[in-house]
Amino acid sequence: MPSFLFVCRKPPYGDSLPREALDMALATAAFDQQVSLFFTGDGVWQLLQGQDGQRADQKDIAALISAMPLYDIEALYADSSSLRDRGLRLEQLLPGVHLLEPSAYATLAAESDVVLNF
Amino acid sequence: MKFSILVLGAPYSRQSVQTAYRFADAALQRGHSIYRVFFYHDAVNTGNALSQPPQDAASLPALWTELGQKHQLDLVVCISSALKRGVIDPTEAARYEKPAANLAPGFELSGLGQWVDACLNSDRVLTFGA
Numbered sequence: 001m002p003s004f005l006f007v008c009r010k011p012p013y014g015d016s017l018p019r020e021a022l023d024m025a026l027a028t029a030a031f032d033q034q035v036s037l038f039f040t041g042d043g044v045w046q047l048l049q050g051q052d053g054q055r056a057d058q059k060d061i062a063a064l065i066s067a068m069p070l071y072d073i074e075a076l077y078a079d080s081s082s083l084r085d086r087g088l089r090l091e092q093l094l095p096g097v098h099l100l101e102p103s104a105y106a107t108l109a110a111e112s113d114v115v116l117n118f
Numbered sequence: 119m120k121f122s123i124l125v126l127g128a129p130y131s132r133q134s135v136q137t138a139y140r141f142a143d144a145a146l147q148r149g150h151s152i153y154r155v156f157f158y159h160d161a162v163n164t165g166n167a168l169s170q171p172p173q174d175a176a177s178l179p180a181l182w183t184e185l186g187q188k189h190q191l192d193l194v195v196c197i198s199s200a201l202k203r204g205v206i207d208p209t210e211a212a213r214y215e216k217p218a219a220n221l222a223p224g225f226e227l228s229g230l231g232q233w234v235d236a237c238l239n240s241d242r243v244l245t246f247g248a
Contacts, residue, residue: 002237002238004237016159017126017248020158020159023230024230027229027230028230028234031231031234113237114237114243116245118245118248
């Protein structure tokens with residue numbers, strides 16, 4: 001089965017691109033493809049627990065990410081160095097997110113058939 | 119090589135629509151093929167036939183229409199991204215009772231499945247970002 005890797009670089013609100021990237025990831029999984037998501041840079045803010053998109057009149061990104069396992073997307077990765085740079089810890093992130101060191105990301109990207117950057 | 123191209127940036131705001139066009143044109147000239155171009159996010163405005171740049175600037179919708187017709191390209195505008203941004207074809211305009219349609223010639227509205235299909239049927243996919 002071809003594997004798709006979505007690289008999510010943008011913070012959750014202020015731009016609709018992060019949401020449209022997640023919509024594409026869900027659609028890809030709905031077509032029975034293997035999907036991984038890697039959150040890096042300010043994209044790691046999408047994974048923060050306790051966010052409330054409705055206060056910005058937006059649908060909640062965290063709710064969408066939390067629903068990923070229902071679509072058989074279990075591979076949710078946060079860039080460990082991006083977390084460190086921002087003073088964030090894994091415990092502050094949504095359940096089911098795994099840490100990935102930069103070297104492990106390089107392997108994941110190399111092994112993925114399609115890599116899409118958002 | 120068989121390419122598919124994902125375009126995300128807004129025409130006239132980001133360089134990426136222009137860069138994607140130049141890549142597609144160069145690849146075709148070198149004998150490569152393009153399976154599909156998928157306009158997503160703000161790039162859906164590339165399919166807006168009502169866009170009118172000043173006289174000293176190129177019309178990006180017209181450039182893509184011309185390239186598409188010359189090479190029989192499949193130029194797909196994501197329907198969910200497009201409708202909320204006011205890019206609409208006659209069928210959808212009738213369905214949602216809108217006063218007009220504006221999708222440029224050579225483009226078609228379709229869903230994300232078209233992009234997944236493009237990824238599965240191309241040697242390489244390239245993203246031109248937002």
